[in-house]
Amino acid sequence: MAGAAQRIDRAGALPAAGGGEIVLACRGLRRDFGGFTAVKDVDLDVRHGEVHALIGPNGAGKTTVFNLLTKFLQPTAGTITLMGADITRTSPSRVARMGLVRSFQISATFPHMSVLENVRVALQRPAGLATQFWRSLSALEQLDGRAMELLREVGLDDARDLQAADLSYGRKRVLELATTLALDPKVLLLDEPMAGMGHEDVGTVAAIIRSVARTRAVLMVEHNLKVVADLCHRVTVLQRGEILAAGDYAAVSTDERVRTAYMGTDHG
C-alpha cells in the first residue's frame, strides 16, 4: 500500500481540532437489556471536520452506542440529533439516507467483482439507480468518473481492475471504506477500522481517515491507543456504559480515573 500512502497527506502532526459545527449529538442516551444497563447517561457531540474516538475496555458499551446512534437499537431513554434533526425515533435506513453511515463489513463487498465495479454498485445506492443496474450497463459506465475519484481518494486507483478477492486484507478494508464513502456520508462511523492490520496498513488507513474527516465527521471505536493519539481530535472514554472522561487525548490520557480503568492495562 506504499503508493496509496504517498498520495495521501501523511503529515505526522495532528491537525488542529476543526471545532466545526456539531453534526451528531446525543443526550442522556441509555439502553437497558432486561435488568442490565449497557449504556447510561451518555452525552456526545461529534463535530464536522474532526475524528472523534470512542474508547474503553471490553464490554464498556462502545458497540451498543454505535448501534443506538445508527438506530439498529432503540434507546431506552435519551435523544439523538443529526444535523439538528431529532432522529431518536427514525429508522436505520432513513438515518443512513440522511448521512449517518456506518462502515460496511468486508462481507458486504463483492469478492468476484472488480474493485471499480464494487464502488460503482455502491454509488448506485444514493442515486437510487439500483433497479436499473441489471438493465443498463451504460448507466453504470456513467458512474465511472465518480468511482475513479473515490478510488483515487483512498489510493486504490491502481487496483481498479483487480478482483476484490485478490486484494490484501488491508486493501479490502480500504475498499470497504471507499464503498462507504460512495454513500456520501456526512458522519462516518467506523468500528475498529484498523483491526487485524499490520503497521504499514494502519498508517495508510489512518491517513485516509484523516483526509476523509476534513470534509465530514468521523466517530470511531478504536483499541489502538497510538492511533487514537495520532489521529483523533477528541476522545470519549466509556466504562461500564458511562462516560468516564472526555476531551483531547492529552487530557484524557493523564486523567487518573482513565489510567486506572484503561490506560494502565496492557492496552497502554
Ligand SMILES: Nc1ncnc2c1ncn2[C@@H]1O[C@H](COP(=O)(O)OP(=O)(O)OP(=O)(O)O)[C@@H](O)[C@H]1O
Ligand atoms: N443484545 C444484548 N443483550 C444483552 N446484553 C448485551 C447485548 N448487547 C450488549 N450487551 C452487553 O452490554 C455490555 C456492553 O457491550 P458492548 O458490546 O456494547 O461493549 P463494547 O465496549 O463494544 O465491548 P468490546 O470492546 O468487547 O466490543 C456488555 O456487558 C454486553 O454483554
